[in-house]
Amino acid sequence: MAEPSISTECKPGVGQESAGKGGERIVRTAPEGGPLVDVMGGAARWQINVHDHGFVALIDAMPRLIPAGTTADSAIVQAARVSYGAGTKKVSEDRGLTRYLLRHRHTTPFEMVEFKFHCAMPIFVARQWIRHRTANVNEYSGRYSVMTDRFYRPSAENVRKQSTVNRQGGEEPIDLSTAREFLDYLDACEANYKTYLSLSERGVARELARVGLPQNIYTEWYWKCDLHNILRFLSLRMDAHAQQEIQDYARAMHDLIAPIVPVTMEAFKDYEMDSVRLTRLEIEALRAGKATIETDNKREQAEWEAKRKRLGFGS
Secondary structure: OOOOOEEEOOOOOOOOOOEOHHHOEEEOOOOOOOOEEEOOOOOOOEEEEEOOOEEEEEEEEEOOEEEOOOOOOHHHHHHHHOOOOOOOOOHHHHHHHHHHHHHOOOOHHHHHOEEEEEEEEEHHHHHHHOOOOOOEEEEOOOOOOOOOOOEOOOOHHHOEEEOOOOOOOEEEEOOHHHHHHHHHHHHHHHHHHHHHHHHHHOOOOHHHHHHHOOOOEEEEEEEEEEHHHHHHHHHHHOOOOOOHHHHHHHHHHHHHHOOOOHHHHHHHHHHHHOOOOOOHHHHHHHHHOOOOOOOOOHHHHHHHHHHHHHOOOOO
16 A cells, blocks of 8 residues: 655644545644744854864754744743643743753753754864763764864963862963973974875875874864753863863853853853852851861862852851
8 A cells, every 4th residue: 555645734723634635644734823033043054163273163953943032942941831832921931930940950841952063173172072972973084084184282371280189180371391392292293194194195094094193183073962961061061170172162152052042041050050069068067157078088178168268158
């Protein structure tokens, strides 16, 4: 038996049967109740450049079309209410619900909004980024294509000294002489790119020729993720303890989506980025009016002291 064909009809307010004549399927369409607008203003791409060769570009969003006078935040409250259309709720109530959902960590409604990005970043940044395993990613392949000669180079002033308290990070600038020596080291690494090209042209497989390239060479990918998991990414990668280079990318991503979901991003700032979370030990210290917490862990003690200063209790 042949598969029925599909017929679409658009007759607002007119009832339709589930199947048309000759086995045709009828797709129901419904009026939106007002004009629709593009959340990206009709643009195909919004891009923020990062460093010399990198960028974060927003190339699509879901929902892409929203009722005029609303934002994509409306898709969040729509899902939370398990309803269709704007209903009878007021915009002020929508804002309150969005903030309630984020404040109380009701995450599923935020998964109803998605963003698709095109990004270019150094490989060492990409390897941190990919640890967030909640996105759909397709990366430029050095097996199929020649890697381009784009390299990340910090300025001498941005070459950081290893932190004495954070084993995986750097904080203060290192002395200028050592910084210049580090940049000379990068020059030597990047000089091997000519050898990479030469060997590739002489027939060495691209999948092997690439293995000697430095981690500061740029890669690219398309990265699609729902809003809930983007917020988790931003909360970690915009944090002051994250590596500076990936902070720069995270802030670019934040600035691209903020105009599309402004209510959510305002709540995110209020309840996540500018908030302070207290542990049981810290709450007990506050109740007892103590400046220290009951632990011998030096890192916990340092974190508590930082929180006290942020709350206005520190020296």
